[in-house]
Amino acid sequence: MTKDLSTWLDTLLDELQGIEVRRKSSRRIRVDVQPDALPALLELLRGRASYVHLSAISCVDWIEENEFELVYHVWSYEIGSLVSAHTRIARDPGVYISVYDIYTPAAFFERDIHEMFGVFFEGSPDMSKFILTEWDGPPPMRKDFDSEAWVNAHFDFQDYQPDWLKEIEAKGGGVAVRPDEQRFSRRDVDAS
Amino acid sequence: MTELIKTPRTGETLPVKAGKRTNPLANVFDELVRFAQSRSLFMLHYCTGCGAIELPPSMTSRFDMERLGIQPMVSPRQADILLVTGYVSVKTLKRIILTYEQMGSPKYVIGICSCTVNGGMYWQSYATAKKLNDYMPVDIYIAGCMPRPEAVIAGLRELMENIRQGKADSWKDYYRHYDHYLGHQQRLFGETWQTPTDVIAEARHYGLFGPDTLGTHTALLEQHQRPLEALEMKVDIPELMARR
């Protein structure tokens, strides 16, 4: 059975046009696919090759190429292998289609990606705030999000230099790298 | 950048008057009560991060907090000490504030681990609060990543000493400078931020009202606050009301 299915998977992947299949190991297959073909691929994998479990959707921000890479990890319990379908979409406007109708758990991942990367999935049931309930900044996982600047703008830090520390420092011990030196960007902010 | 030992205040700092304590028991046996308070501490360990792992050794046979009169309690209503044991994410902070406000005064906050001081190793994270004492008055910080049980016990003893001397009254600060704390909270959680505890009404009720209790932030709060008056028991017999 398992053998049949994996053979069937090979045939399936061979038949599809415009995809690139790379076998990373016996149980991992990487498939690169065009964005418009991805839903069809997932449909086939799920419906005809027993890949019923969507393990995760991950997102990579390729800021230089101005693209988001979305990786759909689907798992077959019967074949015992993981297919990672990679696709790239334009970073701007960052809109893609939801696979909620194929894999129901996708709603959860898509909502997460929308929150963290700002990718909008059309057709996903709920694109509202998920973890960052009061978040009003840009999506924080994007490469162009400056976490430190944001932290500096929203939080205060406190200074703590007790006398006993000074004594130790005078002896050459204590904190090796001063916080101010460590926080280079902060120093820049202070300078500017 | 502010100094840790100084309590940060936005408005003008006024000397705290030794006002009449609201508790009749406390008025008569002030010393006794303070001693009892220092010798009987119920701690609510709000286990926010990794620091909580150091508490079981502190409580159990090796270090035995109970000989100091310190017991763990699970409900904020019963507890005296709020132990914040580790990094505080923004979402957690809301719950910490809620929990803090539900505790009965006198109440004490202990920040354990470096994360509560300045964010610790999460100093750069957009989702971790950096300075706990921006959001509530902190009595003792026990720094370290993580502090050992000895350090925790030392910190608790320090607190007990402060209580016995009547120095540990930063809980009053929350009422007196509520506007300041609320401001920081609103900065993180947005304008619609509200806890179910009506701090201002409590301050009025217990005579803990200070000049900085109200301010711009509390005004903002009042704009969209859901009413929090207690459900008073009312004998509302229609016939009698009509006759009146």
Add this chain to the structure above:
Amino acid sequence: MTSLDHLVLVSALTLALMLLFGRMRIAGRLAVVLYAVQFLLLMQTGALLGEPVASSLTLSVLDLQMHWRYDALSWFFAMITIGAGFFCAWYAAGVWQERYREEGHSPRLFHVALAANVLTMLILLGSGDLLSLFIGWELVSWASFLLMAVGGGPAGRAALRYLVYAFSGGMAILAGLMLIYTQTGSLDYARVLSLLGELSDGQVWLLLLLIGGGFAVKMGLLPFHLWQAAAYAETPGPGSSFLGAISARMGLYALIMLLVAMLGIGRLTAMEVPFTFLSARDLIAWIAALTVIIPTYIALQQHDARYLLAWHGIGQGGYMLLGLMVGNAVGSAGGLFHVFTYGITQAALLMAVFAVVHRTGTADLNKLGGLVARMPLTFLVLLFGIISLAGLPPMAGFVSKWMVYRSLVAEGMPLLFVAAVVGTLGTILSVYKLIHNIFLGQLRIEHEQVREAPLSMLLPMLGLSTLIFLVGVTPGPALSWVAAVQASLGLPPVPYTLGGIEDPRGGLDMLWLVGILMAGFGVGALIFFGLGGRSKRVHQLDNYAGGHFLTADVRYQYSDNFYAGLMHLIGPWYRGAFLWLEKALTATVAFLSAVMNGFYRYAQPALFVLATAVALLALTTA
């Protein structure tokens, strides 16, 4: 015209006036006045302490004499009946009646039904022979049916179920009476009494089964209890109170007549249940004990306040019979006294629940909560009621239950004692559920604007609560009635004092107990309010829920399946208990009915004619 005639005439007048003027707004108040007059007339009869008062009316049918008289037992039950009628009419007289009218019901019908109930009960209680007892019994059954059915809808279905039970019971009683008649040739008490001793044990068993079973239906003894809860619960407010307070006790009255007055405890003790070591008295006591336990734990499962209380009504009946079956001075007094204490308790409780229904429109325990802030006086009434129902000091219910327990200890009946306590514990559990789910916990957003019960409903409730407390503190006066009843029944009278029971081996003095309890509360209050600091009342949403932010639109009160752990364990033990019996009987009737229908539908009529003719001829000529 004797004083009894006056009483019954006024009662009949009440019925007539309600028929005539029931439509008017004044009818309710008129009824209250008339019940008060009846009460005064009853007080004047002097049937309690003196000789029985006879009615001047006698009837004779088929050589069977019927006459009516009141003795102490009748007086005691009539007192509770009229009292219940009085308070319930009062409750109904004002706003309740108007609301009832607005909802499209007929207040006249209700008043008539209530008056008919009181009248028929008075007639039943006065019965001077078995035939008048039966007639009174049937009248009461139908009057109750009327009161149950006036609500319509589910009330109608429940009433119909009641009717089937009651009527079957009535027929069983009639069969039993005919049995007596064939044996003694008379239905007169005195004559039957003198001849009952000659009956064989088998005949007495049959009698117990038929007549006792018939009376047990009304009382809701196991296994005939299934009809009662729904029928009582679905009756409109004050009617439900009335039925709950006294209606089922008519069954007890009749059982007392049968078991205590006619057969006597001694005879029951002498009768062995075949193949066991139990006597008939033990058997009845055990039926009573099971009647305490099973309905009480069914009450625990209810999620409708009315049903919960109605199920308790069944269970409490068991205590009364249990006390009577113990049969010593304290026990029988406890059983009788419980009729009184439970009557006032149940009336107050149901009134309070229906006041809540009046204000909120629901009795569903999962849809209420937190009403103490809005209806504090109703809460107080319910609180007094549940303390009394659960049999905790210092309320009336404690005294009567204490007496039952004390007698069980004195007589050395450990299992029955445990059974009684199991019932009490179940009661405590379920009444707490009742008060918790209605009055404590989260006030729902839709009940924010609820107001206290209207004055016209509140006053009778408060009156009953006061009575519950007063009887609890000084049970002496009420116990004096009970002692008189015992004397008239030939039972040893209970040694009572103002505060309770005199007993060298452990008595009860409620005056002291209540005093020390109040003193204890005083100390508690002193410690709490005197020593502790100021407290501030907070909003109910300011509540620790593991750090969760509570909002008004979310219902977080824990009320559904309140005793989940317990139910998980004991639920399967009695789920659907006795329903199988009812179902089996219904199925039998349905089957028979189908067979008979089939006979009439069978399309070969000529065959029958021939077959019958042949059969008859064969029979006659053979």
Add this chain to the structure above:
Amino acid sequence: MIELILMPLAAFVIGLAMVLMMRRIGARLQRRVGPPLLQPLWDIIKLHGKETQTSHGLIHELGIVMAIGGFVAAVTLMPLPGMNGLAEQGGLIALVYMMMIPSLGLALGVGQCANPNGSIGISRALTAMLAYDIPMVIVVFGVAFFYGSTSLVQIIDAQQAGGFATWGIAEMPLLAFAGLFAMQAMLGKQPFEIYVAPAEIATGPMVEMGGKFLGGLFIMQCFQLYAAGALYTLLFLGGGENWLTFLIKVFAVVAIPMSIAFLFPRYRTEDVVRLVWKWPAMIGLLGIAFLMY
């Protein structure tokens, strides 16, 4: 009359010592030092000395009053050496029911808090009460039946008549065992403390109790421990010939469940019911059977 004041007072003091003993036993079993001598007192003073306290309404407050008051009243029904209090007026059955009033009061108070954890705790506590009260009343019945009286004074007199041989524990060992078992559950000690379950339902009924509310409950706990110990002593250990023997007996009685408690995890609610209805109840019934036949 002075007895009526002295009896609760003595009960409170003894109860404080019992709380201390309980915590010390627990500490010892866990190889800890345990709290200092006056720790129970400091706790109570501190709780009453709280500056801000949260009330959820009048019933919340009255619940605590009822909880303390019920026990204050109950202890006056239990004769001490030289003091009979109200034992003549109430008797054993009244005492048992009097001791249910605090539960009811507490339940009402907790209910008013509108806290789901509190309500869950109360539902479990009442279930537990249903469980342990059954062996309890079996025991009470057995004793009352054996001595032919529900008056505690007479029961004690009968026990003291012939020294140890006429003590309840010697006459009715099975009932005495059942009573001890029931007491374990009655005190809500492990393994029967599902209804407080600190980690799961935040101490159940006590979840909204802070300050003087909790202080009141601590006082109630003192009374509760005393009442349980004293009741058992009165029923089975011949009461107190004098204060010394009385105190020894009472503390010994309470020490037993404490010592057992800290060795156990906890049972689920239905398992509590099942266990308590099975063992102590059956043993109690067996004991009664021996008495009667």
Add this chain to the structure above:
Amino acid sequence: MISDLAVPNLFVAQAGQLVLPVVLPLLAAFLMQPLARVSTALARGLGPLVLILCAWITAQLWIQLGDAPFTLAIGGFAPPLGILFYADGIALLFALAVPVFALLFWPGSESGGGAGADSRPGSDQADRDQAARRDALVLLLVAATTGLALSGDLFNLYVFYELAAVASFGLVALSGTGRAQVATFRYLMISAFGSVLALAGIAILYMQTGTLNLGQLAQLAPETLNNPIGSAAFALMLIGFGVKAELFPVNTWVPEVYAGAPARVSALLAGLVSKLAVLVIVRLLVLIFPQPEAAQMLLVLGVLGVLTGEFAAWRAKDFPRMLAFSSIGQLGIVFVAFSIGGEIGLLAGLAVALHHLIVKSALFGLAVRWNGSLEALAGAARTSPLGAALFVLFALSLVGVPPLPGFWAKLTVIVGLAERGTPLDITALMSILLVTAVEASYLFRVAIRLYQDNPDPVARHARRDLGVSALLGAVLVAATLGLRPVADVLGAGAAQLGDRAGYIETVFPSHVAGKD
């Protein structure tokens, strides 16, 4: 004793009027058809007029002649040979009831009962013909049933019985629906078989005794009929006359016919005709077959009727059918009562029979509108409050709730059974009590349904039907209030009914007796 009366002439003249209640309707029935051709109004008025006249005559007779029984030999032939009418209190009571009830349930123009009859389009002439035919049939029925009440002669009884059968076939079939016709056919079949058997029974009697005069049979019975052959004759006649009297098991026509026929006809059949048939059986039982076997037969069949009828009614789905089954059960009780014998048995039987006559007729009167399924009756109390209240009243009385007459009637039966107290009696007693509970269950299921909320209840009653029912209800209430006089009258009637010697004495005044 009658001949001792002071005014013999007047007496003879009046006793002669006894024949009029039979003859007048008969004549009118034959005249009806021709008259309808002449004048519709006249034809329509004729029936009621005749009935009123009959009732008046009977009432006059009853009032003026008092309680004493008397006979009328038609054409003056002496009793054993000629046709004899025998009138005692009970006979006159029934003879009075016949025209009165026929009048009350006179199938007027707006009736129909069967909706089919109303909705059928037809010419006026056809309608008129049909009306005339119907009126004629009713009058025929009246004549036949009055004859049944008064006849003192077995052959005449048989003739009148057949006449009544024919009239009722016609009436049932008249509504013309398929259901009615099927029912009629079944009725016809059973009736025919029954008649044959009855005739066979009569033939046996005649063979044994050589006479069919009841008085003479009564005289001869102790010697000639107190044997298996006599019992067999009784069995055959019981079956024969039992068809109309709804005796188990020859009553299988009942539900179909009552459900199919117009409700007023059902009222007449269930209320009136069945009672007259019962009266015939009782006469036979009392006069000719006093042996215990006969009574036992009646008892057993009665109990079976009670059980089958009431249990079957429990499952009935429509109103007339339920009433029909209930009717079977009630008549079973009547048989049980009569089987007890003695004065108490006769009293009980009479009481139950008369009670049933009133109540069941009235209920069928209500069924004119409520002729559909029980489901459809939901909420009917809203449109017809009086009707619903009357239903409850009748139901209460039917199941026997004190102090309504039904209770006393049933109580008398039960006391009678208890007094005799054989095992069979006790079984009967228990059966009656058992089915009474079943009866209460199904009747009050309907009562509750009447008072349910229903936005679309059935139409209200016609005023006439309601009026009739209300009238009968009033009678019932009056009987409750005047229980004592009613009981006295019935007691006297029962005594008369049971007085075998008196019957013989009346038919053959003392010279005959002296001859023996």
